[in-house]
Amino acid sequence: MSAALLEVEDLSVRFATDDGDVHAVDRLSFSLAEREVLGVVGESGCGKSVSFMSLLRLLPETAVVSGRARFGDLDLLAASTARLRRIRGREIAFVFQEPMTSLNPAFTVGNQIGEVLRRHLGLSRRDAQARAVELLDLVRIPAPARRVKEYPHQLSGGMRQRVMIAMALACDPKILIADEPTTALDVTIQAGILDLMRDIRERLGTAIVLITHNLGVVADIADRVIVMYAGRKAEEAPVHDLYARPQHPYTIGLLGAVPRPGASRRLQEIPGRVPSLAQLPEACAFAPRCPRADDLSRSQVPELREVLPGHRVACFHPGPTPP
């Protein structure tokens, strides 16, 4: 693996609420290599979005973030807000889930893409407009010269998400963080967007973090996958390895819940519910729902162990087959 572009160590995020602290992310460490596509998978509320938003300080002020996040020679978590502002959108760009509402209705899309260019790269209005047309072309919007002058309400959801991606790519960022970029879209449009992301990685060499709850999406495009559960990393592996030899019972459960055409067996759900993040147990968070749980799981937090090259799992009883 080449030198890590982003290296996160012991990232923890707490939210101070009236009912006490909520631990959204607990000591998460990971790295992202150049040109890598990293999939981050987990249920709603497992901390996958929060951990990446915390890196750019996009969370509300009630969030308490600790840990280190080395990006180049800078610790993102210790950087000044002014410094971060020059990184946001310039070096690390975000694409959010809601394409329908993420564009300002008062301006044309060209104007909005151009704004990012003018701010970060100091382009003139005319150059920014010309570059916006190129970007719309890059994200495969037909008739970009005309679309660039249109308002968001004139575009469909898929096109708006393409505009959002164009805006994120405007300054040629090193990392593109896409938070559920396809969740709000039709399946056919979804495939188009994923195809586009793959193309972007090939052509621009942008490292991509794909946050999703859809294992199918990850299998399609990611190089490496992190599975998160209740704010902790449960398993991390190269994508083929994860699908061929899942180790963590949670991962196995997730894969069992993916529908496969032709299979006659019933979809397996994971029993129980996601634990409340208010009181993270000093134990394996998955233990209450886990068929393999024993006294050890219920009394200690499992540390990550490398079971295969590049394949780490936080479980006392890892293994590919359910007992």
Next chain:
Amino acid sequence: MSFVEVSPVVTPRARRRKILRRRFLRRPLAVAGLAVALAFVVAAIFAPWVAPYSSSATDFDHVLSHSSGKHLLGTDELGRDVLSRIVWGARASIEAGVLSTLLAMAFAVPIGLVAGFFRGWADTVIARLTDVLLAFPFLITAVGLSAIFGPSLTNATLALGIAAAPALIRIARGEALALREEDYVRAAVANGAGDLRIIARHVLPNMTSTLIVQATVLIPTAIIGEAVLSFLGLGVQPPTPSWGVMLSDAQSYLTQAPRLAVYPGLAIFLCSLSFNLLGDGLRDILDPRTTR
């Protein structure tokens, strides 16, 4: 995917304008409001050319006369032409109405916007203060303030502007509170925009339609307010004509020439009604839920 081809000369902005114009024209009351309001504004601006006589020219041969070819709306107790005085009076009304609204906007919008956008203790203080000020009726505040400032049109305008501000602060704050939570604001932050840029590009432009509607509602209120203040002797001072002053003067001749009170009263009524109808129409067409 297929696209409906649009002729390239029609830019989206022009098309949107066309849609808005069509929606507006489909509302006869709004069109009438616009026409009458415009007529008053034109009369006010071009008073020296529109009015048949000077507002202070006396014609002692025709004192308290009825309508005639020479004096369309008759004359008052000093033989001054009533129509001319109404035209000249429109100046005071429009000036007070428009300027006080602009004044209120000029300081209420920034205050409300900053309070709603940045929140914090300053917001709490501003919000509670406006609540306190809103407990006083608009006209009471305006009368009280102009009593302090002293009688003149400028002071009356100032008083009306200040009295109108709390309601506007609340509206601007409410809008800012809602807009700061928009996804596009979040996206702008993630793209590296600072607070000032977010306010200038994402918050303010998206509250302008609300503010425009609010302004058209505020103008008639201020016009009535000006009439009230002038009637009470706190606004325009005689002999300068104002509808409020005319009403006040008419009191002494109410039994002999009630028309002296009717005409300026009608002017106030028509002028504020027209701005209100215009405001209603604007609110309807600028509301994104309107489809017609």
